Structures are given as structure tokens and as C-alpha cells.
Amino acid sequence: xxxxxxxxxxxxxxxxxxxxxxxxxxxxxxxxxxxxxxxxxxxxxxxxxxxxxxxxxxxxxxxxxxxxxxxxxxxxxxxxxxxxxxxxxxxxxxxxxxxxxxxxxxxxxxxxxxxxxxxxxx
Numbered sequence: 001x002x003x004x005x006x007x008x009x010x011x012x013x014x015x016x017x018x019x020x021x022x023x024x025x026x027x028x029x030x031x032x033x034x035x036x037x038x039x040x041x042x043x044x045x046x047x048x049x050x051x052x053x054x055x056x057x058x059x060x061x062x063x064x065x066x067x068x069x070x071x072x073x074x075x076x077x078x079x080x081x082x083x084x085x086x087x088x089x090x091x092x093x094x095x096x097x098x099x100x101x102x103x104x105x106x107x108x109x110x111x112x113x114x115x116x117x118x119x120x121x122x
Contacts, residue, residue, distance in 0.1 A: 017110065021065075068108065073088075095112055
């Protein structure tokens with residue numbers, strides 16, 4: 001396989017999603033170890049925890065993950081998810097670090113998509 005051999009889009013999407021989930025799991029594991037050290041040192045349990053290692057107020061309850069495909073824009077993603085092109089601001093506001101310029105969306109980018117209906121985030 002050469003340096004510029006194109007990969008099938010689905011393979012790239014699956015790989016990006018896998019890498020993202022692994023990174024999130026590593027963060028959760030590190031947070032779990034940090035909390036264990038805190039509790040072992042006599043700290044109190046201020047947040048209830050789930051069996052997955054994520055706190056109850058985890059971002060996973062508020063967001064879905066979406067891997068950008070070739071040709072996607074925030075408006076087309078918004079139409080797919082919310083049924084309205086004009087809700088793209090919600091996606092932009094949920095991803096301030098990754099989407100500094102909403103016109104620069106590239107394939108393979110993993111975005112957090114706010115769940116539910118409603119107005120753009122404040």
C-alpha cells in the first residue's frame with residue numbers, strides 16, 4: 001500500500017471512531033485511577049459513578065459522536081441529525097476547539113453532536 005493509496009471511506013470512519021473511543025476510555029481510566037487515589041487518601045465521594053467508569057454527569061448523556069465524511073458541511077450534518085440546516089450553530093458551539101472555523105470541516109473529524117431538540121447553545 002503506497003503512501004497516497006486512498007482508503008475506503010468506511011474504513012477511515014471506523015478507524016477514526018475506534019481511535020476516539022480508545023482515547024476517551026484511556027481518559028476515563030485515568031480519571032478512575034485519580035478518584036481511587038483520592039478516596040484512598042480519605043476523600044469523599046461527591047459524584048455518583050457508573051459501572052463504565054464515567055461520572056453520571058458525563059458528556060455522553062448529552063452528545064453523540066459523528067465522524068465527518070467527504071463532502072459534509074455543518075449544514076448537511078445538521079439536516080441529517082436535526083432535520084434543519086439552520087441548527088448547525090449547535091454543532092459548532094459543542095465543538096469550539098475542533099471547529100474554530102466552521103467552514104473548514106474535513107473528512108475523518110470526530111464531532112460531538114448535541115442530543116435532543118432545541119435552540120443553539122448559549
